[in-house]
Amino acid sequence: MLSTTENYNTITPESLSQEMTTVKKSTPCTATTSVILLPMTAVQNIRYDRKSLARSNWLTFPKGLHTSGYKPKSGHIPMDWKMYIHPEGAVYYVNTSSKMPVITDTPVDNPAALKKLEQGIRVVWASMVESQMAVISNAELYIYAEPDADKCKYYMVDHDSQTEFWLEDAEMSSLHMSPVSSNTHLKYILQEHYWAHVEYFPHRPVPIYVRIELIDILRHAATDHMTSDSSTFPYDAEQCTKFAALVDSKNTESTTYMTCLIARIFVMITRHKYDHFYGEECARLSRDQSVYEWPEVKPTFAMRLCSALLFNLPKAMRRELELLYVDKIAYTTHWRAFMCTTKKGWQENIMMCTGLLVTNATLMGFAKYAAFTSSGLASMLLSLGGLLSGCTLLHVYGYADRVNAGIMTVYLRDVGNNKSGFEPVAAVFTLPKALALWSILFLFTDILTLFLAVPTFLNMIALGLISILVVASFVMMVAVLRRPSVDLMI
Known part of the structure; x- marks a missing residue:
């Protein structure tokens, strides 16, 4: 472990070449005079998670403050450091006094933080000399001093080759990188x-x-x-x-x-x-092309039966959902188009079910037989189920066509992560339309009973089965919609 208490302004890789022998022979550094250097990646920057409280007060401002002729007092930023402001408003600092510019968002106007930062920079320069690594002409060092530990995290970038690199071999898993093919x-x-x-x-x-x-x-x-x-x-x-x-x-x-x-x-x-494996033999050339070998998803018997009762509408819906999430990659554009179409379908089914309710209520006013009353009630119950399920889905997925890519990916990963894949959520999505179709069938039965005598007990059995079907449909819908990721769509 290397350490220093000298000022960074005099430190360069060249200045260390004559000191390496002395450094290697020195005794182990104590925690108060040394820092541990750890690799990190640029995407691990905590800029959006860093919390700093604002403190406002009334000040007496000097005459001519912030005018073109005003000369502010210098000294709060150390020599050779220059402050920049990001377009979003964050402050960072750059030091170009050595051959490799140094960038940090550590507050260098804090003496304790600056001291730790300078020690970390010296360790980086010493490591470069020890590893005999040549100084890249158009490279930069980013380093961040941990506020609550004697640690500094760093990475380097090469602007000519547009890459990120470190001074030692690094494991991708330890840097939380995704796996690669080459x-x-x-x-x-x-x-x-x-x-x-x-x-x-x-x-x-x-x-x-x-x-x-x-x-x-x-x-x-x-x-x-x-x-x-x-x-x-x-x-x-x-x-x-x-x-x-x-x-x-x-x-x-x-x-x-x-x-x-x-x-x-x-x-x-x-x-x-x-x-999409750009430049690889297995490059994905279309979004519906899978380049991984996934285990086949086989719906359970219960889901196959459910799909059959719903006129196999869930099968087509499941294929659409699978195309939206090929190899666990989702596209915001296609997801939003899918949800817009789906929500429009729910709205149309709600209007259809409302019309069926009115029609059945009107026909029941002309009912002369108990058989007609039973089939009419069955049709009304189904249309009411379609109406309620459609309204529920529109409420739950009210903002689903406007969510960002992160929320969309979390949702698709959650609802598709079971033995039946997207089959359960596909069944729920098609429930309003399927119940409306069943209601139309029983409305047709209503009309037939105006001309044909149908035994009452058969209608009562049908009504009982329909009641069970509607209740089971809502139980399934509640089970699917209770997933935590569904809350993100509201």
Whole structure:
């Protein structure tokens, strides 16, 4: 373990080359003078989870404050450090005094935090010399000093190759990375992390050729969506066109806003390349193409019986849900289109069931036989079940066509994670339509009984069976809708 108490301003990889022998022979460092250096990734940055309370007060401000002629007192930021403000408002600091720029969101105006940060930086430089690693000309070091522990987390990025790297071998599992099929496939995870770093720290302009490449990617993706229903690109044609219009490809210089914008889009593009094995033999070329071998999902006998009673409508619905979640990848665009269509179907079924209720109530006013009354009650009960189930689903999934990708993925993973796959939720989704169809059949029976005498006991048996069917349908619906992920749709 390496440590130092010297000021960082005098530390460079070259200055350590003559000190390594002395450092290696030194005694173990105590907890008060040493830090532990740990690797991290750019996507593990806690910027959105960091909590800092605001304290407001009334101040006496000096004359000319914030005017062009006002000269603020310096000294709260250490020498060689420069403060930047992210377009979202977060503050970070950059030190370019050495050959490799250092970036941190550790508050360097805090002496204790700065001391720990400088010790961590010195350990990084010492590790570079010890490993005989050459200083990459266009690289950056990100380092973060843990506030409550003698630890510093770090990673490095190479702007020329658009990648993230470390000073030692690292296990993907320890860095919470997803598995890969090859080193080439791993490149896109590291590239995603690189662009996440650029998004979080956008002080460097993005070269023109990179911006032109981004525009070409978006144009191709828009064309792909316009000419195919199975494009794998995460944004639809309209979104791609709008993104391309936002990217400035004319000015050689770019602001932090433009850099942040470009980086955020590239994060999604590089993730898309990883998800679909871009450049691999097993590359996924359409969204309905599975590149994994999954165990076959076989519905239970109860679910097959349920599907048969619901006119096999759940089978078609299950296929649609499976296409939305091929290889556990979901697309916001297709999910929203699916939910819009499904909700429209529920609304139409509600109107149909309302009409059936009115029709049955009217016909029962002309009832002369008990048989007619029984079949009419059965039809009314079914239409009432369709009406209530449709209203319930519209309430539960009221905002399902507007949820983001994260909530959508959690939901699909939750409802599809059982032995029958999406069959239970598919049965619930088709329940209003199936009950409406059953109601129409019994309405037809109503009309027949106006002309034919049907034994009363047969109608009573049918009414009893229908009552059991409706109750069982609602029990199944309650069981499916009680999942925690369903609450996210309300």
